[in-house]
Amino acid sequence: xxxxxxxxxxxxxxxxxxxxxxxxxxxxxxxxxxxxxxxxxxxxxxxxxxxxxxxxxxxxxxxxxxxxxxxxxxxxxxxxxxxxxxxxxxxxxxxxxxxxxxxxxxxxxxxxxxxxxxxxxxxxxxxxxxxxxxxxxxxxxxxxxxxxxxxxxxxxxxxxxxxxxxxxxxxxxxxxxxxxxxxxxxxxxxxxxxxxxxxxxxxxxxxxxxxxxxxxxxxxxxxxxxxxxxxxxxxxxxxxxxxxxxxxxxxxxxxxxxxxxxxxxxxxxxxxxxxxxxxxxxxxxxxxxxxxxxxxxxxxxxxxxxxxxxxxxxxxxxxxxxxxxxxxxxxxxxxxxxxxxxxxxxxxxxxxxxxxxxxxxxxxxxxxxxxxxxxxxxxxxxxxxxxxxxxxxxxxxxxxxxxxxxxxxxxxxxxxxxxxxxxxxxxxxxxxxxxxxxxxxxxxxxxxxxxxxxxxxxxxxxxxxxxxxxxxxxxxxxxxxxxxxxxxx
Amino acid sequence: xxxxxxxxxxxxxxxxxxxxxxxxxxxxxxxxxxxxxxxxxxxxxxxxxxxxxxxxxxxxxxxxxxxxxxxxxxxxxxxxxxxxxxxxxxxxxxx
Numbered sequence: 411x412x413x414x415x416x417x418x419x420x421x422x423x424x425x426x427x428x429x430x431x432x433x434x435x436x437x438x439x440x441x442x443x444x445x446x447x448x449x450x451x452x453x454x455x456x457x458x459x460x461x462x463x464x465x466x467x468x469x470x471x472x473x474x475x476x477x478x479x480x481x482x483x484x485x486x487x488x489x490x491x492x493x494x495x496x497x498x499x500x501x502x503x504x505x506x507x508x509x510x511x512x513x514x515x516x517x518x519x520x521x522x523x524x525x526x527x528x529x530x531x532x533x534x535x536x537x538x539x540x541x542x543x544x545x546x547x548x549x550x551x552x553x554x555x556x557x558x559x560x561x562x563x564x565x566x567x568x569x570x571x572x573x574x575x576x577x578x579x580x581x582x583x584x585x586x587x588x589x590x591x592x593x594x595x596x597x598x599x600x601x602x603x604x605x606x607x608x609x610x611x612x613x614x615x616x617x618x619x620x621x622x623x624x625x626x627x628x629x630x631x632x633x634x635x636x637x638x639x640x641x642x643x644x645x646x647x648x649x650x651x652x653x654x655x656x657x658x659x660x661x662x663x664x665x666x667x668x669x670x671x672x673x674x675x676x677x678x679x680x681x682x683x684x685x686x687x688x689x690x691x692x693x694x695x696x697x698x699x700x701x702x703x704x705x706x707x708x709x710x711x712x713x714x715x716x717x718x719x720x721x722x723x724x725x726x727x728x729x730x731x732x733x734x735x736x737x738x739x740x741x742x743x744x745x746x747x748x749x750x751x752x753x754x755x756x757x758x759x760x761x762x763x764x765x766x767x768x769x770x771x772x773x774x775x776x777x778x779x780x781x782x783x784x785x786x787x788x789x790x791x792x793x794x795x796x797x798x799x800x801x802x803x804x805x806x807x808x809x810x811x812x813x814x815x816x817x818x819x820x821x822x823x824x825x826x827x828x829x830x831x832x833x834x835x836x837x838x839x840x841x842x843x844x845x846x847x848x849x850x851x852x853x854x855x856x857x858x859x860x861x862x863x864x865x866x867x868x869x870x871x872x873x874x875x876x877x878x879x880x881x882x883x884x885x886x887x888x889x890x891x892x893x894x895x896x897x898x899x
Numbered sequence: 900x901x902x903x904x905x906x907x908x909x910x911x912x913x914x915x916x917x918x919x920x921x922x923x924x925x926x927x928x929x930x931x932x933x934x935x936x937x938x939x940x941x942x943x944x945x946x947x948x949x950x951x952x953x954x955x956x957x958x959x960x961x962x963x964x965x966x967x968x969x970x971x972x973x974x975x976x977x978x979x980x981x982x983x984x985x986x987x988x989x990x991x992x993x994x
Contacts, residue, residue: 441964448967457985458975462968466975478964499952506915508989520950555986556993563993564986567975692913697952702959 416535418585420623422658427623429654430631431589432581433646435596436574437606438550438614439482445549445573446473446516453612457566465571467511473700479573480704482605483523483547484714486575489599489721490542492527494711498546500701504694509552509565517576519695522546523704529579529599530723531591532741540592541580550574569613575606581620581631586647593617593643594745598722602747616641621653623661632657633667637674637681649674653681725750733762742770748785752794759795761802768798772815789818797825805829806836809882838885843876843892846884850875851896861897869893902930 420427441451447464464471487494499521502514524545531538552570554563577596583589597608597615608615622634635653640646652674657667672681720728722744729740729750743753743766756765773794777787797818801811806829817828829835837843850872851858861868872893876884904923907930911918918926972985981988 443964443966443968448962448965449969450966456972458972458987460969461972461975463971463975464968475959475961476964477961480961504913506913508987508992554992556991558986559988561991562981562988563991564983565989566986692909694913697950702955702957703952705958 414535416533416584418587419626420654420658423662425625427654427658427661428626429584429650430581430622430624430634431583431585431650432620432634433577433579433583433589433592434618434620435577435579435593436550436616436618437486437577437596437600437608439479439547439573439575440604440606441476441478441482441573443476444571445476445479445547447571449571451572453609455568457564458568460568461570465511466567467513473516473698475701475704476573479547480523480706481710481714482573482603483545483575484706484711485603485718486577486600486605487524487527487545488711488715488718489603489605490524490527490529490545490577492542492545493525494706495521495523495525496706496708496711497521498523498704498706500547500698500704501695502698503548507551508563509554509567509570511552511567511570515549515551516698516701517548517695518546521703523706529592529595531588531595532737533588533591538582538588540582540588543578543580545575545577548574548576581622581634586650589619589646589650590643593646595722598745598747602719602721604719610642613641617646619646619649619653621650621657622667623654623657633669635667635670635672635681637672638684640674645674645676648676648679649681652679656681719747722750729753733757733766735763735766739766739770746784748783752784752787752791755791756795756798759792760798764802765795765798768801768811769794772812776815776819788820788822789815790822793818793822793824800825800829804836804838804885804887806834807882807884807886809877809886810834810836813882834883836885837880837883838888840888840892843884843888844896846879847872847876847889847892847896850879858897869897872897902927902934 418429420429438451439445443449444451444462444465447462449462449465450460452460464473484494498518500516501519503517503519504514506513522544526544527542529540529542531540550569550572552565552567554565556563558564579592583592593615597606600606601608606614610616617640619637619640620634621637622632624630624632635657637649637653640649653672660667671684673684674681725744726740729735729743730737735743742749744750753765753769756769773787773789777784780788782788797811797814800806800814801808806814810829814825814828814834817823817832818825821828837846854872854875857868857871861872873886873889876889876893904920904927907923907926908918911923976982976987979987
């Protein structure tokens with residue numbers, strides 16, 4: 411993809427198509443207990459240990475709503491610049507499946523808790539607004555395990571009844587890259603808010619992906635297919651790519667696209683029809699008679715609004731203004747709450763710009779290589795700031811700094827200690843440097859003559875020699891200056 | 900809205916109730932007369948009336964976010980027709 415222009419289109423035989431994507435993201439609400447019962451939501455418990463009689467749908471059990479889940483949905487809605495509805499209703503969505511003991515999912519159909527909002531994406535070709543259609547609260551289902559027994563399926567209801575927020579976007583996304591940016595932005599906002607941990611490996615964030623294609627210039631949307639329950643950004647992107655191409659091929663052949671639910675097969679990298687779901691689509695929604703409408707006082711919404719933390723868009727603006735970062739740096743450094751906290755700690759103690767460069771370069775590369783998050787970085791923010799400051803003050807060169815950095819990773823020591831104990835301090839005494847350089851020049855008289863007759867490329871050779879004999883400790887700037895001066899004489 | 904035999908069979912399938920031909924015919928007759936009775940309500944103009952979700956003028960009962968339940972696996976699995984120590988066991992369902 412080119413840097414400054416959007417160009418994700420699919421070339422059919424007769425026409426060029428654009429891809430229209432809408433997402434239904436299921437985000438697990440961060441809470442201690444479930445949406446309608448007091449069972450724990452903790453990940454990784456023994457099977458069926460976090461199940462109450464409500465979650466397993468024993469007769470006569472009544473759901474009682476968890477206020478924290480409601481607050482989390484409101485916070486998320488506010489973070490999405492969305493309208494919070496003072497009145498919403500829980501409905502039963504009926505379908506039959508082994509991991510759904512109630513035979514219906516409690517969800518919100520006509521009156522969701524959160525209405526329209528928007529999310530801003532930073533794309534290489536500019537910022538783009540993605541509309542949010544709605545956000546509603548619903549129960550998660552249990553987990554079916556198909557690979558523990560050749561002829562049976564095992565059901566674990568630990569997840570059954572955990573609160574989910576379903577966040578429905580408008581069909582505003584146009585490429586796999588935009589889907590990537592959208593999911594990351596949603597995740598970032600929710601993590602800032604503390605409303606969803608965004609852990610995709612543990613299934614805290616999954617999505618149904620709606621894909622359709624239309625000829626460029628057409629106003630009407632094409633028939634869409636829904637790809638169910640995709641649990642990683644990479645798979646979403648692969649599924650979209652495959653599905654869009656499949657649809658274009660069908661249209662090329664003059665065939666019709668059936669509106670249907672499809673499944674993404676991650677092993678074969680293809681989507682295929684889920685025929686069994688076809689008549690399951692008749693969900694027969696109706697208001698859940700066990701639950702009264704959810705009324706939310708404006709006062710609560712206002713209070714929650716006041717208590718929201720600074721969100722990525724705002725923080726980005728502030729980073730640009732306060733720390734003199736450029737758009738790109740600011741975007742990267744606010745992408746995760748933990749990263750932005752780390753950066754702010756470092757920036758307050760050292761050079762703001764240099765700190766950003768070193769964080770996004772060496773620190774991120776190291777974390778990436780070790781597969782670590784910034785929150786368990788072997789280098790603490792205070793020490794990192796000290797390293798940046800040592801470079802800034804000229805105490806050590808950038809090259810030596812890299813060595814110090816390596817030692818810091820291993821030992822966790824502070825850079826001052828390392829620099830001192832290993833004698834890595836930069837040589838910045840002009841007299842010492844001049845002495846050293848004079849020695850080198852007298853040893854390489856032939857090269858000095860060549861240089862003076864116009865072979866100026868040799869300058870780099872001299873610098874190299876100085877670095878070598880000083881074990882890299884010569885101050886590069888001073889070295890350049892003195893070399894130039896001495897070579898002229 | 901007449902309910903034909905096909906519709907009855909579909910509803911029965913969704914509800915996991917077995918309904919044979921004879922039963923479907925009878926049900927069609929019964930249900931149609933019930934619906935006809937209910938449909939009298941359509942005579943009312945409800946254009947500007949919000950659907951009523953509850954007749955109680957109360958707010959939803961709620962609880963705090965505390966772990967107060969669970970760890971009763973044996974009880975949960977007890978009535979299951981097929982189970983092992985940890986799981987409900989059901990016929991293989993896989994896409």
